[in-house]
Each structure stands twice: as C-alpha cells, then as structure tokens.
Amino acid sequence: MEYNQKQVSILEAAEKLFASQGFHGTSVRDIAHEADVNIAMISYYFGSKEKLIEAxxxxxxxxxxxxxxxxxxxxxxxxxxxxxxxxxxxxxxxxxxxxxxxxxxxxxxxxxxxxxxxxxxxxxxxxxxxxxxxxxxxxxxxxxxxxxxxxxxxxxxxxxxxxxxxxxxxxxxxxxxxxxxxxxxxxxxxxxxxxxxxxxxxxxxxxx
Structure with missing residues (x-):
C-alpha cells in the first residue's frame, strides 16, 4: 500500500527504535516522540505496536x-x-x-x-x-x-x-x-x- 509522509515518518522511527532498543523495549510513546507525532496518530494509522511492526x-x-x-x-x-x-x-x-x-x-x-x-x-x-x-x-x-x-x-x-x-x-x-x-x-x-x-x-x- 501507499503511505503518506506522516505514516512513512512513523514507520522509519519505529524501525530505528526497534533495531536499537528491541520491540519489547520500545514504547508507542518512544515512537511518537521520535517521529514527532502524537500517540493518537499512531493509533489511528496503525492501531497498535504489533500492527506497526507488521506494516x-x-x-x-x-x-x-x-x-x-x-x-x-x-x-x-x-x-x-x-x-x-x-x-x-x-x-x-x-x-x-x-x-x-x-x-x-x-x-x-x-x-x-x-x-x-x-x-x-x-x-x-x-x-x-x-x-x-x-x-x-x-x-x-x-x-x-x-x-x-x-x-x-x-x-x-x-x-x-x-x-x-x-x-x-x-x-x-x-x-x-x-x-x-x-x-x-x-x-x-x-x-x-x-x-x-x-x-x-x-x-x-x-x-x-
């Protein structure tokens, strides 16, 4: 699927943090901070941390x-x-x-x-x-x-x-x-x- 710029930023931030901190060691709050978005936006686009790594x-x-x-x-x-x-x-x-x-x-x-x-x-x-x-x-x-x-x-x-x-x-x-x-x-x-x-x-x- 095609992603907009906000979604790409979230995916890139999550990928970076999952690599450095591990999946279990990374919170949605960490990802939101790294991507410079609010937590609600991550929930809206991806639903959960599990769905985010799946994406x-x-x-x-x-x-x-x-x-x-x-x-x-x-x-x-x-x-x-x-x-x-x-x-x-x-x-x-x-x-x-x-x-x-x-x-x-x-x-x-x-x-x-x-x-x-x-x-x-x-x-x-x-x-x-x-x-x-x-x-x-x-x-x-x-x-x-x-x-x-x-x-x-x-x-x-x-x-x-x-x-x-x-x-x-x-x-x-x-x-x-x-x-x-x-x-x-x-x-x-x-x-x-x-x-x-x-x-x-x-x-x-x-x-x-």
Whole structure:
C-alpha cells in the first residue's frame, strides 16, 4: 500500500527504535516522540505496536519480492548474470537497511514475536522463487544437479547479515579504520558481493 509522509515518518522511527532498543523495549510513546507525532496518530494509522511492526515487514517484504521476481525472470540476461544480480542486489539491500535487518534477525529468535509467521511465509516464497530459478538453470544444463538450495540461501543471508551487523569489527580486523563510513559501506558491498558470487558459483557451476 501507499503511505503518506506522516505514516512513512512513523514507520522509519519505529524501525530505528526497534533495531536499537528491541520491540519489547520500545514504547508507542518512544515512537511518537521520535517521529514527532502524537500517540493518537499512531493509533489511528496503525492501531497498535504489533500492527506497526507488521506494516514494516510487509512493506520491506513486498518490495524485496518484487525486486527478486524482476531479477530472476529477466530472460534478456544469462542465468549467471541473473544469479550475480541476485547476490549483488541482496547484499546492497541488507547493507543499506541495517535497522530492518537487525529487527529481522532479532525477531527470528523470539518465538513470541507476532511477525514470525509473516517471516516464515516470506522465507518460503523466496526459497520457491530461487529454487525454481536454479531448477530452470539445471534443465538448461547451466547449473549442477543436487544443489542444496536452502543451504545456499542460508550462506548468502548468514554471511551478509554477519558482515552488516559486525561491520566495525570487520573494519578493525582488516585494518580499514582510515575509511569513512561511506567508503566502508562501498567496500563492504563490493567485497561481500564478490566473495559470495565466487563461493556460491563454485557450488552452482563447478564440479565438486
């Protein structure tokens, strides 16, 4: 759905606070203060804190699914080009939205989070899209047979999220303290993307 500027401000404020303070540690009052709106406006637009985090997930999930479908269905590009685009786009998406991805990581290990079923359904849809794409590549003789698609996706997600969430440790370990935040971001996107493309294509197109 389309959101007006006030709703976007509320969603952005909530996302920032949920990432830094946790869902349970953030009150509607905190969100109202951060978004510079009154509590009644949050209630009017979203109803509750639970509905608010659900709106955040729906917005992010819908955008990602559309993007993913567009990449994988682009028959003007080769299977390898589409796979590279998938990796690059995912890495950029995670690195550019650290607050949402921290919320996502946290929500998946908290069984009482109301968005857990939404997360599971999204994971299932993404798996089916990527699995279908790889299956098509196998039919055309591009990709190897017997690929564990779930573990490949876990490798992509796990590596990217780890680098994103521990970026300052990575910066120190690799002696990149001289880089600005913007330069570090550019380096992490490029370095992580290239590493994952090489790693995953070793499974996809090279004999074990």
């Amino acid at each position: 955040i997930f729906l917005k992010r999930i819908y955008t990602w699914r559309q993007t993913l479908e567009g990449i994988l269905s682009d028959s003007s590009k080769s299977f390898i080009e589409r796979f590279d685009a998938l990796v690059e786009t995912y890495v950029v998406r995670v690195m550019s939205n650290p607050c949402f991805n921290l919320i996502l990581m946290r929500a998946q290990i908290q069984s009482d989070m109301t968005v857990n079923e939404l997360i599971h359904q999204n994971k299932k849809e993404v798996y089916e899209l990527i699995s279908g794409f790889i299956g098509e590549g196998q039919v055309h003789g591009i990709f190897n047979k017997d690929i564990d698609v779930i573990m490949m996706i876990n490798t992509l997600i796990g590596t990217t999220n780890h680098v994103m969430s521990t970026r300052h440790h990575f910066q120190r370990l690799t002696n990149l303290e001289h880089l600005s935040d913007e330069q570090l971001q550019e380096y992490l996107v490029t370095h992580t993307s290239n590493h994952l493309k090489k790693l995953l294509k070793a499974i996809l197109i090279h004999e074990a």
